[in-house]
Amino acid sequence: MQRELFVLFTMDVEPAAAAAGHSGPVSDEAGMRAVLDYRDVLRSWGYRATYFVHPELTQSQPEFFTGLAKDGSALGLHIHTTKFAPSPQPCELGGLVADEQRRLLRMGTEMFEKGLGYRPTLFRPGCFSASDVTYQILCELGFSGGSVSIPGRIWPERSCVWSGAYPYAHLAHRAFRQSVGDLPFVDIPLSVDLTGGLKHHPVGFCHYPDLRPGGVYSEAAEVDYDRCSMLRSILQRTVADDPPVKTLVVDVHNDRDFTATDSQAAGHFTQLLEAIVPTCRTLGLKPIPSTYTEVVQRFRKERE
Numbered sequence: 001m002q003r004e005l006f007v008l009f010t011m012d013v014e015p016a017a018a019a020a021g022h023s024g025p026v027s028d029e030a031g032m033r034a035v036l037d038y039r040d041v042l043r044s045w046g047y048r049a050t051y052f053v054h055p056e057l058t059q060s061q062p063e064f065f066t067g068l069a070k071d072g073s074a075l076g077l078h079i080h081t082t083k084f085a086p087s088p089q090p091c092e093l094g095g096l097v098a099d100e101q102r103r104l105l106r107m108g109t110e111m112f113e114k115g116l117g118y119r120p121t122l123f124r125p126g127c128f129s130a131s132d133v134t135y136q137i138l139c140e141l142g143f144s145g146g147s148v149s150i151p152g153r154i155w156p157e158r159s160c161v162w163s164g165a166y167p168y169a170h171l172a173h174r175a176f177r178q179s180v181g182d183l184p185f186v187d188i189p190l191s192v193d194l195t196g197g198l199k200h201h202p203v204g205f206c207h208y209p210d211l212r213p214g215g216v217y218s219e220a221a222e223v224d225y226d227r228c229s230m231l232r233s234i235l236q237r238t239v240a241d242d243p244p245v246k247t248l249v250v251d252v253h254n255d256r257d258f259t260a261t262d263s264q265a266a267g268h269f270t271q272l273l274e275a276i277v278p279t280c281r282t283l284g285l286k287p288i289p290s291t292y293t294e295v296v297q298r299f300r301k302e303r304e
Ligand SMILES: [Zn+2]
Pocket: 012, 014, 078, 080, 125, 126, 127
């Protein structure tokens, strides 16, 4: 019997880079172009994305995002506290005390609601930065799931340490972020290749490589991992571990070129899209194009 694999393509939708060295597209218009290119490529393969959107953009471009969700794509909230325009901070979310996290997340949630007319229920922090209080606060604010963890990444400068995090969809823990718990928040971690050991990334952190097309901070990959063998390793391990809800989560940013023939990100993207179905077939998996909204609901149903 084939086992279901929920395939989740995601995107961090960032505002224009405020200054040299900050991540983000060169302009909001270029960022929106990248969003549409990503959507169109995915659509041609039968996938819909989950977009985690920085709150300023939901206010400045509400029609754009409302239109984006019309085909069943999902929208969630994304905040880098370092570049959150109404109240920029010296560090990312996980480095802030609980009251500050609550204040900023509430502000971002209200901005999103004002822009798009409903409260977000999905969340991904900038740089996957979180502390032990983050999930509890997300629940207080009505979030039901998201992409908070990046198993294995150690980047203290960005308040991102997930050294022993559980790597599959799970309910978050109320006291210790790396454990499985019973909070009503379904975390669906980014898929990383745990099989080849922890790697040092030239940007300055330790991690297990993930499938994102292009690099973390530049158009070209800082380290050129073979996306196809990485995909196979990730899925082989998923099959061996056999979690109740199996997911494949891919992240990208809206400052990449997903269509140009000379773009490395576009090349990686195509390689990955071509490899998913045949790799799943050899492992007895049935890939199901999904969004975070759908998989959060599915996870809850499985537990009923
Ligand atoms: Zn981001």
